[in-house]
Amino acid sequence: MSHILQVKNLFRTFKSGSKTLTVVNDSTFDIPEGITCAIVGPSGSGKTTLLGLTAGLDRPTSGDVFLNGIHLNPLSEDERAEVRNKHVGFVFQTFQLVPTLTALENVMVPLELRGEATKQVRERAIELLTEVGLGDRVHHYPNQLSGGEQQRVAVARAFINKPKILFADEPTGNLDTETGEHIENLIFNLNKQEGTTLILVTHDMELSAKCDRVIKIKNGCIEADFMNEVETVDVA
Template sequence: MSDAAPQASGSVPLIRLRNIVKVYGEGGLAFKALKGFDLDIEQGDFVAIMGPSGSGKSTAMNTLGCLDRPTSGEYLFKGVHVEDLDRDERARLRRRYFGFVFQGFHLLPRTTAQENVELPLLYRGETNAARREAAAKALEAVGLKGWEHHTPAELSGGQQQRVAIARAIVSNPVVLLADEPTGNLDTQRSEEIMELLWKLNSEQGITVLMVTHEPEMAAYARRIVRFKDGLLDSDTRNEPFMLRRAARSAPVQPQEGH
């Protein structure tokens, strides 16, 4: 697969999964983590992926992020069959179109926030000046302007996760995949991170796919997908918490004649 953008045609969704199966091991030791499911994701959606431990949600997330290849089934990204790509081609696809945020922040401990955020651009071969400018903008976007030269040890947990999000968005991804992004944070920091993800989705149009076991975090999503026993158990639209909060705080308009 070249670095040229895949071309979508007509109303093809951004991501389309059909009869996705994932089997680990062989013979009598084989374990079917995913037993065949279909899923469409439109550009600009915000999807929370939920389910109990062992339900298949993490395997589904790894498949969506092109980190793992399905045993069988079709995965189309912008109309391109991802299941037919080799390891290097999938890596180029991830590098160009995907950003990743994990429960553990995965920051390099002895490098600054700025340098951590620059890493994806370093792998892409960007110039020093381009990396610095893009990293500064990404840190500002997540509310960390002025913290560029602090190391992770000098940042709170919430700030470290913001650096991780800045690193994920510095290359302008189409899709942001977040795996339990608030799992290591307290309630206040968790809410701040979820509001940031909502802002990236609603203002920048980044498609957000988030694994979470917390209903309070899933409430920020536009859609909630639940897995159970390796199958897609439910797929429902959701009125996001941020929209509900905005509606509650909107001033009441006086009625005519009063």
């Protein structure tokens, strides 16, 4: 089985006055293509930092990250941005929509950055927005949408470039329970339909139980790494 993500002896340290803080401490793991994996741990455990390193959003102090066979360490920021645009989707807790763009325009952004044909991008974006239940809200701006609707736009945007791997950082953290469950189901179902690998950062053990694999982080170290027996998740 081929691996979409390979992490080898990863460290990330930060200076705090005269002290050095080790936020990610010698992490090593491989993620096979197509699985769902939860990275769990309490606040401050280093899980979000680890996600940023594996997604190429940050550079490690030492160690190596290979994303879809590409060694991220020697790449420039522009080169890493190109890798992310071609291979990666993101869903963040804070949605990170562009407030001056409509839902449709927000979803179209990643493919427009590639210079792809606007008509094709528009058709794909409308298709995805319809799939997440926003077919009648495509021309609304973020401030005209509820938190759950904004996150659905973000989910559609994450899948617009048909990513090999999707990183989701506490994607339901700002949502009520019912809305959060719907967003979770959308992510898992789109992940399955598109054959995307999902890396999910969460402190929610019920959410992590839906994933194929769980990596537990404590004080920057991998405390446990195991496979789950999960049931199929269907959209409610």
